[in-house]
Amino acid sequence: MARVCENCGGEDDEMVLVRRTYVVPESWDTPGSATTLDEPELWCWSCRSQYPHEPVDQ
Template sequence: MIGRCESCGRDDEEVMAVRRLYVTPEAWDTPGKVERGDIEQWCFVCRTHYPHDDPGTTDAGS
């Protein structure tokens, strides 16, 4: 659908529902982790550049 991307804020983009992922890279004193965020509408560019997952997936695992 055409709408507003909730990641970059561009209007009139072809957007798709994704679940935002918050990725913390591994560091010398902390292990890396991935946290699940909210479901948002993202444009193609953001889906290419930023970590995300299928909105239907849950923490229960796949």
């Protein structure tokens, strides 16, 4: 049974647990930074290729 991606809601056979990372790009008055959420989510291949994230050890 296909599972549903928690990011886009699409179905995919290859779901992977990841932690979403929010990236703040560097600008002229602020250094760049990245925040990683504690709560893992199931993501499809498409979301993993488009959005920043960290893999979760399973």
